[in-house]
Amino acid sequence: MTRMTMIEAIRSAMDVAMERDDNVVVFGEDVGYFGGVFRCTAGLQQKFGRQRCFDAPISESGIIGAAVGMAAYGLRPCVEIQFADYIYPGYDQLVSEASRIRYRSAGDFTTPLTVRMPTGGGIFGGQTHSQSPETLFAHVAGLKTVIPSNPHDAKGLLIAAIEDDDPVIFLEPKRLYNGPFDGHHDRPVTPWKKHDLGEVPDGHYTVPLGKAAIMREGGDVTVLTYGTMVHVALAAAAETGVDAEIIDLRTLLPLDFEAIEASVRKTGRCVVVNEATKTCGFAAELMAVVMEGCFHHLEAPVIRVTGWDTPYPHAHEWDYFPGPKRVGAALKRVMEA
Amino acid sequence: MPPVDVEALHIHDLAYSVIRVLNDKGEAVGPWAGQLSDEALVEGLRHMMTVRAFDARMLMAQRQGKTSFYMQALGEEAVACAFRMALRPGDMNFSTYRQQGLLIAGGYPLVTMMNQIYSNAKDPMKGRQLPVMYSSKKDGYFTISGNLATQFIQAVGWAMASAIKGDDKVAAGWIGEGSTAENDFHSALVFASTYKPPVILNVVNNQWAISTFQGIARGNAATFASRGLGFGIPALRVDGNDYLAVYAVAKWAISRARMNLGPTLIEFITYRAGAHSTSDDPSGYRPKDESSGWPLGDPVERLKKHLTLRGAWSEERHAQAKGEIESLVVQAQKEAESHGTLHNGPHAPAGTMFEDVFSEPPIHLIRQRQEAGI
Numbered sequence: 001m002t003r004m005t006m007i008e009a010i011r012s013a014m015d016v017a018m019e020r021d022d023n024v025v026v027f028g029e030d031v032g033y034f035g036g037v038f039r040c041t042a043g044l045q046q047k048f049g050r051q052r053c054f055d056a057p058i059s060e061s062g063i064i065g066a067a068v069g070m071a072a073y074g075l076r077p078c079v080e081i082q083f084a085d086y087i088y089p090g091y092d093q094l095v096s097e098a099s100r101i102r103y104r105s106a107g108d109f110t111t112p113l114t115v116r117m118p119t120g121g122g123i124f125g126g127q128t129h130s131q132s133p134e135t136l137f138a139h140v141a142g143l144k145t146v147i148p149s150n151p152h153d154a155k156g157l158l159i160a161a162i163e164d165d166d167p168v169i170f171l172e173p174k175r176l177y178n179g180p181f182d183g184h185h186d187r188p189v190t191p192w193k194k195h196d197l198g199e200v201p202d203g204h205y206t207v208p209l210g211k212a213a214i215m216r217e218g219g220d221v222t223v224l225t226y227g228t229m230v231h232v233a234l235a236a237a238a239e240t241g242v243d244a245e246i247i248d249l250r251t252l253l254p255l256d257f258e259a260i261e262a263s264v265r266k267t268g269r270c271v272v273v274n275e276a277t278k279t280c281g282f283a284a285e286l287m288a289v290v291m292e293g294c295f296h297h298l299e300a301p302v303i304r305v306t307g308w309d310t311p312y313p314h315a316h317e318w319d320y321f322p323g324p325k326r327v328g329a330a331l332k333r334v335m336e337a
Numbered sequence: 338m339p340p341v342d343v344e345a346l347h348i349h350d351l352a353y354s355v356i357r358v359l360n361d362k363g364e365a366v367g368p369w370a371g372q373l374s375d376e377a378l379v380e381g382l383r384h385m386m387t388v389r390a391f392d393a394r395m396l397m398a399q400r401q402g403k404t405s406f407y408m409q410a411l412g413e414e415a416v417a418c419a420f421r422m423a424l425r426p427g428d429m430n431f432s433t434y435r436q437q438g439l440l441i442a443g444g445y446p447l448v449t450m451m452n453q454i455y456s457n458a459k460d461p462m463k464g465r466q467l468p469v470m471y472s473s474k475k476d477g478y479f480t481i482s483g484n485l486a487t488q489f490i491q492a493v494g495w496a497m498a499s500a501i502k503g504d505d506k507v508a509a510g511w512i513g514e515g516s517t518a519e520n521d522f523h524s525a526l527v528f529a530s531t532y533k534p535p536v537i538l539n540v541v542n543n544q545w546a547i548s549t550f551q552g553i554a555r556g557n558a559a560t561f562a563s564r565g566l567g568f569g570i571p572a573l574r575v576d577g578n579d580y581l582a583v584y585a586v587a588k589w590a591i592s593r594a595r596m597n598l599g600p601t602l603i604e605f606i607t608y609r610a611g612a613h614s615t616s617d618d619p620s621g622y623r624p625k626d627e628s629s630g631w632p633l634g635d636p637v638e639r640l641k642k643h644l645t646l647r648g649a650w651s652e653e654r655h656a657q658a659k660g661e662i663e664s665l666v667v668q669a670q671k672e673a674e675s676h677g678t679l680h681n682g683p684h685a686p687a688g689t690m691f692e693d694v695f696s697e698p699p700i701h702l703i704r705q706r707q708e709a710g711i
């Protein structure tokens with residue numbers, strides 16, 4: 001066990017995966033020599049050489065398209081998109097290609113590739129360094145979508161993603177890279193090195209895709225969330241005193257129906273939280289899943305807390321970000337119903 | 338200097354060589370020389386010095402926590418400043434984040450730029466955009482996107498519209514050499530070659546794209562200028578640290594466009610002397626002394642030397658100008674800070690966040706704004 005930041009945990013995952021399997025290659029913009037703008041790939045080129053970790057031209061469609069070709073050959077590329085906000089030029093390669101190659105060739109060709117990208121806000125990054133586009137991936141048949149909330153899970157999930165035989169989108173909440181940000185932007189964040197979830201096993205382990213984690217057990221209400229909002233929800237529960245069961249979904253697709261249904265059936269109440277815009281956000285899918293699976297157990301309408309349906313603003317970041325106050329208000333409201 | 342109606346295939350050599358006016362001694366020589374008066378050159382020098390002083394102040398303001406982010410144009414000021422002087426009102430720039438010189442040389446108020454950088458109450462973009470993502474239609478400056486290369490093809494579209502409407506406005510697309518790898522760069526060349534609209538396609542080759550050397554975007558074979566040749570687009574490669582050369586080539590390309598002779602691709606060779614932005618430290622990826630060894634020198638120093646040689650400038654006048662410019666910038670900064678800074682405010686009212694998503698807010702945004710209580 002070593003205490004690590006989420007950046008170090010992600011780096012360690014790639015290091016382990018590259019050591020175990022020569023077919024794992026890592027590339028992206030500024031990823032090789034420099035080691036990535038967030039330093040997630042620092043040292044990998046020095047260790048594994050320029051054939052296995054290298055800089056890509058600034059072309060997201062090129063990065064994903066090349067990864068598809070490599071994966072079809074039999075490699076396991078793990079590529080970085082510098083910010084999730086920059087995936088769109090590569091989106092066609094994901095939606096029309098990577099996601100369907102197994103299906104359209106009836107399993108003749110496959111594309112085991114992982115696309116890592118920092119996601120989410122909270123860093124005053126304005127509209128092009130703050131987006132949460134997870135739904136745009138989860139909506140596509142044939143892509144798996146993963147989003148960890150802490151270093152331990154980040155490493156285990158990333159190794160599982162790289163070893164998975166299908167394309168996996170791996171979203172890294174950048175506001176969590178250095179510590180569990182709970183939405184209280186005016187308070188210092190505890191660094192991961194002083195946090196239990198910063199304990200990361202050395203070497204190889206996986207956190208299986210498709211398995212949620214209960215981050216806080218509770219009896220009053222189930223909170224379904226993921227990424228940065230896990231920590232916001234934990235803060236909201238602590239501050240309101242509502243005995244919430246907080247579930248970190250970890251993987252959005254495949255979704256852990258069992259964990260969701262067991263918890264909501266137990267509590268009878270549910271709040272869903274995502275940082276992304278509201279309309280057609282992943283929270284909407286979660287509400288539908290709860291309605292389908294738990295309708296007769298519900299004692300109150302499900303409530304969602306999300307970002308607003310505007311581009312992500314710069315100066316008004318904290319008016320936009322669904323912080324612990326809004327989540328706390330939802331917890332109280334669902335208890336009153 | 339080739340005739341403006343030249344065919345691309347007759348000037349292939351200009352895509353592989355470097356057009357210069359100022360030689361190493363500071364003299365203006367060759368076919369592209371002799372286009373600017375002493376007054377125009379002094380004005381150009383002042384513009385570049387203003388950009389540099391502005392950048393230095395704003396960099397410091399960011400370090401002091403007055404805003405979140407900043408990007409300088411250190412070392413490449415001549416490109417935007419000289420290019421701007423060859424444009425006319427009504428023309429449109431589709432700029433990247435590193436052509437603040439277009440605004441400054443165009444006389445755009447420094448205070449307004451700073452208001453944007455501080456996201457303060459007088460920010461014309463109402464605090465929505467990251468610092469340096471300016472926008473001003475009346476100044477021929479299209480709203481900057483944080484997404485690279487997207488605007489290069491938009492410049493082509495704007496120029497196509499100008500052609501459809503039969504007016505003589507021209508568009509200038511801007512892109513960093515690293516971003517030429519994006520699909521949108523190639524789309525721009527295809528559309529420009531198919532429709533031949535009045536557009537100038539500017540590639541600013543400052544050697545670095547964050548940590549990656551220009552070779553990553555092009556391999557080691559061809560020049561960025563030569564990308565235009567396969568599309569039949571006249572392409573020129575220019576010393577981007579030579580104010581006179583930048584101006585002369587810009588003028589040539591813009592008059593081609595103005596006369597409806599079609600697009601031109603220009604590669605400006607320059608050097609990003611500073612960090613990419615306030616988020617990186619170049620000592621992690623390039624030699625510390627690379628900047629001082631850059632063979633094309635510093636654009637401010639080179640123009641200063643040339644003007645001095647012409648008898649139109651001196652150390653004293655330079656020092657005086659520097660002092661004047663610095664106090665102008667400091668004054669502007671004081672005024673801008675009186676309207677607020679990022680973390681201390683004031684900002685545009687928070688409710689404005691919900692405006693301009695659409696021409697009229699639809700019902701869902703009205704409801705969300707009510708829920709937000711702002």
Ligand SMILES: Cc1ncc(C[n+]2csc(CCOP(=O)(O)OP(=O)(O)O)c2C)c(N)n1
Binds near residue numbers: 484
């Ligand atoms: C589509 C997209 N991909 C990646 C980025 C991240 N990014 C911002 S600036 C930059 C480097 C750009 O280099 P270059 O085009 O050479 O311009 P320069 O910064 O040198 O002026 C990168 C990769 C982005 N903003 N947009």
